[in-house]
Amino acid sequence: MHEVSIIRSVFNSLEEQFSAEEREKLTQIDMEVGLFSNIEPLLLQNAFKAVQEAENKFPRAQLHITSIPIKILCENCHTESVIENYKFLCNNCGRASNNLISGTELLIKRVHFED
Amino acid sequence: MAEKSSKTARGTVACDNTTVQLLKANDFVAEAIRKEMASRGILLLNITSSAGSGKTTLLQETGKRLKDRLNIKILVGDLETERDAERLREVGIEALQIVTGGICHLEAQMILQALQNIELKDTDLLIIENVGNLVCPASFDLGEDYRITLLASTEGDDKPKKYPRMFFTSDLLLISKSDLLPHLPFSVEAAIKDAQEVNPEIEAFSVSSLNGEGIDRWCSWLLEKLEQKKKAFAERQRASA
Numbered sequence: 312m313h314e315v316s317i318i319r320s321v322f323n324s325l326e327e328q329f330s331a332e333e334r335e336k337l338t339q340i341d342m343e344v345g346l347f348s349n350i351e352p353l354l355l356q357n358a359f360k361a362v363q364e365a366e367n368k369f370p371r372a373q374l375h376i377t378s379i380p381i382k383i384l385c386e387n388c389h390t391e392s393v394i395e396n397y398k399f400l401c402n403n404c405g406r407a408s409n410n411l412i413s414g415t416e417l418l419i420k421r422v423h424f425e426d
Numbered sequence: 427m428a429e430k431s432s433k434t435a436r437g438t439v440a441c442d443n444t445t446v447q448l449l450k451a452n453d454f455v456a457e458a459i460r461k462e463m464a465s466r467g468i469l470l471l472n473i474t475s476s477a478g479s480g481k482t483t484l485l486q487e488t489g490k491r492l493k494d495r496l497n498i499k500i501l502v503g504d505l506e507t508e509r510d511a512e513r514l515r516e517v518g519i520e521a522l523q524i525v526t527g528g529i530c531h532l533e534a535q536m537i538l539q540a541l542q543n544i545e546l547k548d549t550d551l552l553i554i555e556n557v558g559n560l561v562c563p564a565s566f567d568l569g570e571d572y573r574i575t576l577l578a579s580t581e582g583d584d585k586p587k588k589y590p591r592m593f594f595t596s597d598l599l600l601i602s603k604s605d606l607l608p609h610l611p612f613s614v615e616a617a618i619k620d621a622q623e624v625n626p627e628i629e630a631f632s633v634s635s636l637n638g639e640g641i642d643r644w645c646s647w648l649l650e651k652l653e654q655k656k657k658a659f660a661e662r663q664r665a666s667a
Contacts, residue, residue: 313529313530313531313562316529317446320446320449321446324446329435330434332434333434333435336435336436347590347591347594348565348591349561349562349564349565349591396587397587397590397594397623397624398623398624399594399623399624399625399626400623407622407623407626408626409594409625409626409627415565417446417449418441418446419441419446420440420441421438421439421440421441422435422438422439422441423437423438423439424435424436424437424438424439426436426437
């Protein structure tokens with residue numbers, strides 16, 4: 312529900328990092344979004360276009376989103392498990408665990424510029 | 427993010443996993459709040475739920491029972507109006523309304539600002555009543571010691587699996603409006619089982635602010651956590667003396 316705030320925050324991060332001249336040439340932003348981040352990729356894309364147009368920022372940039380699975384690391388048998396259907400159980404020993412090692416990401420991973 | 431260089435950025439620039447500022451800034455402020463509360467021995471609770479599941483009514487009942495023993499302050503978040511703070515003041519608890527103006531959650535920065543307007547000296551218990559929403563508030567740490575989520579019997583027992591992040595990040599699940607359970611197809615067992623599949627460590631029990639079921643247990647839970655916090659505070663005081 313706060314996808315617009317997230318996009319504004321992405322833009323602010325990039326504005327701090329890159330000059331106006333560089334931002335003109337920015338063609339793609341790669342983000343990693345965890346499946347447990349409560350951020351919906353489709354809504355993030357819509358928010359991206361809306362803020363881009365409304366605030367006239369990063370005119371040439373496209374947003375590329377990679378979804379990151381929810382994973383736990385079992386404290387008992389040290390096995391990594393991908394969590395499906397929000398059952399936080401170790402796939403190896405079956406023990407319950409909420410030792411999350413991925414899934415809450417909301418990261419700017421890379422940005423691409425025109426050469 | 428990579429150090430800013432004098433060279434113009436070209437091609438692909440790796441950002442070393444820059445966490446989106448909004449959340450990074452939030453976590454930074456939340457940590458500052460946590461330290462401030464620890465330095466004063468104040469127990470900070472964050473109460474979340476859907477809209478209309480009985481957070482304010484539960485806090486009214488809690489206030490009535492504990493206000494003579496404890497110094498309680500409540501921060502209450504809503505998109506608009508002062509109504510919830512007024513309801514809490516009616517039962518004699520000091521409450522400050524945070525109007526978010528359309529924002530769907532409270533952020534740590536809003537708490538930090540609100541703290542400027544309340545007297546923390548001698549406060550035992552500070553409770554944040556979050557915006558009614560099981561989605562967005564889940565991602566925002568407010569510096570709380572414990573997160574408590576209410577799930578009303580009228581909402582249906584399938585919510586823990588529908589809004590998993592909230593239940594994953596909560597320490598206590600209260601099934602509220604338990605007085606209505608005889609009239610509803612709500613299985614307390616199924617709701618708790620689903621919540622514990624998402625979060626094996628979550629504690630859970632039923633409460634009713636109308637007939638009083640579970641309210642003693644809730645108050646005991648709260649007093650026990652407060653005692654632990656005060657004990658840790660006293661130990662730190664002794665160690666630094």
